[in-house]
Amino acid sequence: xxxxxxxxxxxxxxxxxxxxxxxxxxxxxxxxxxxxxxxxxxxxxxxxxxxxxxxxxxxxxxxxxxxxxxxxxxxxxxxxxxxxxxxxxxxxxxxxxxxxxxxxxxxxxxxxxxxxxxxxxxxxxxxxxxxxxxxxxxxxxxxxxxxxxxxxxxxxxxxxxxxxxxxxxxxxxxxxxxxxxxxxxxxxxxxxxxxxxxxxxxxxxxxxxxxxxxxxxxxxxxxxxxxxxxxxxxxxxxxxxxxxxxxxxxxxxxxxxxxxxxxxxxxxxxxxxxxxxxxx
Ligand SMILES: Nc1ncnc2c1ncn2[C@@H]1O[C@H](COP(=O)(O)OP(=O)(O)O)[C@@H](O)[C@H]1O
Ligand SMILES: [Mg+2]
Numbered sequence: 365x366x367x368x369x370x371x372x373x374x375x376x377x378x379x380x381x382x383x384x385x386x387x388x389x390x391x392x393x394x395x396x397x398x399x400x401x402x403x404x405x406x407x408x409x410x411x412x413x414x415x416x417x418x419x420x421x422x423x424x425x426x427x428x429x430x431x432x433x434x435x436x437x438x439x440x441x442x443x444x445x446x447x448x449x450x451x452x453x454x455x456x457x458x459x460x461x462x463x464x465x466x467x468x469x470x471x472x473x474x475x476x477x478x479x480x481x482x483x484x485x486x487x488x489x490x491x492x493x494x495x496x497x498x499x500x501x502x503x504x505x506x507x508x509x510x511x512x513x514x515x516x517x518x519x520x521x522x523x524x525x526x527x528x529x530x531x532x533x534x535x536x537x538x539x540x541x542x543x544x545x546x547x548x549x550x551x552x553x554x555x556x557x558x559x560x561x562x563x564x565x566x567x568x569x570x571x572x573x574x575x576x577x578x579x580x581x582x583x584x585x586x587x588x589x590x591x592x593x594x595x596x597x598x599x600x601x602x603x604x605x606x607x608x609x610x611x612x613x614x615x616x617x618x619x620x621x622x623x624x625x626x627x628x629x630x631x632x633x634x635x636x637x638x639x640x641x642x643x644x
Contacts, residue, residue, distance in 0.1 A: 365389070365390060365427075366389050366514045366545045367388065367389040367424070367426075368389075368423065368424040369385055369388070369412065369423045370422045370423065370424075372386070372408070372418050372421035372422070372423055373385070373418060373419050373421050374419050381407045381569050382404045382407055382408060383568075384570070385571055386421075386571075387564055389545050391545055392545060393540070393545055393561040394548060394561050394562075395545070395547050395548070395564075396548050396555075396556045396559065396563040397549040398550055398552075398560075398563055398565050398631060399551065399565065400551050400567075400643050400644060401551060405519070405549035406549070409445065409549060411430060412516070413441070414431060417431065425441060425514065426440055439467055440510075440512055440513045441516065442508055442512035442515045443516045444515075444516065444520050449503070450491040450499050450502050455490055456478065456483055456491055456502060457474060457487045457488065459506065460474045463509055467509065469509050469510045473509060474509070475487075477505045477509055480508075480538075481502070481505045481532075481535065483498060483501055483505065486498065496524065497524045497528035500528075501528070501531075504532065513544065514546075515544055515545070516546075517536075519550055520532060521550075521552070522551075551643050552643075556577060557630075557631055560576075565631070565638065565639075567638070568639075572635075573635075580631065580634055581629055581630065581631065581633075581634060582628060584629050584638075585628040588627075589626075589627045590626055590627060591627055592624050593621075593623045594615070594621065594622055596620075597622075
């Protein structure tokens with residue numbers, strides 16, 4: 365187990381930021397924390413990476429209590445927090461060279477990872493002159509430079525354009541395939557659906573659902589139905605029933621069906637159903 369949370373709670377005065385959170389992350393998986401702003405995502409990352417004390421409960425990173433993380437553990441994890449920035453006055457290459465020294469990484473890895481995040485041609489450019497998306501990619505390159513076993517990403521694509529976000533998503537999947545585990549927080553349903561093997565839905569400091577994105581959606585797919593569009597352009601919804609299946613069968617035989625979709629809920633639908641709130 366690379367990460368384990370046991371009954372973690374955190375209060376800030378009267379505010380209950382986290383309420384009895386437990387889960388584990390195994391090797392080579394992407395675990396997502398999906399919740400709206402203020403639900404406790406950053407607080408969780410801060411506690412499990414040893415930057416904040418929990419009010420109660422424990423968490424363990426690579427078997428070590430988060431409150432006692434030492435250099436040896438830091439050399440095996442990567443963190444992109446919502447405060448991660450770049451050294452604006454250093455060029456792109458030197459931003460990574462500083463970390464290569466601290467983390468004892470061979471300098472030849474720098475070009476490799478700059479290439480991975482699509483910044484190799486910007487190597488000599490001042491980091492302060494990069495666009496927002498480029499800065500985020502530099503922050504990511506820095507977090508993966510030492511090839512960590514476990515990567516913590518706090519809303520890593522928040523505010524980026526879709527193309528850059530997609531490139532970054534592909535990089536996460538590539539890292540996962542190489543055996544890196546990722547703990548990712550997001551308020552973006554599409555991102556969570558696409559990337560995460562396992563997911564916890566977080567609402568006001570509480571986990572309200574957990575499982576793979578598919579499992580979660582199917583668990584809430586009670587009134588099964590299908591959306592049909594006929595070749596004549598009519599659209600309607602059919603509830604799952606023997607009579608409707610017979611009707612559909614006839615329609616297929618007559619070549620009347622243009623498109624058909626099952627109407628299982630999205631993660632956003634589930635979130636609204638369970639909490640009464642939206643993810644935004
Ligand atoms: N240092 C702090 N002092 C007081 N309240 C805080 C502090 N950090 C977070 N909170 C509160 O804890 C809750 C969870 O915040 P946070 O973990 O930042 O949520 P998220 O990252 O999901 O947006 C919010 O109500 C926030 O206002
Ligand atoms: Mg946050």
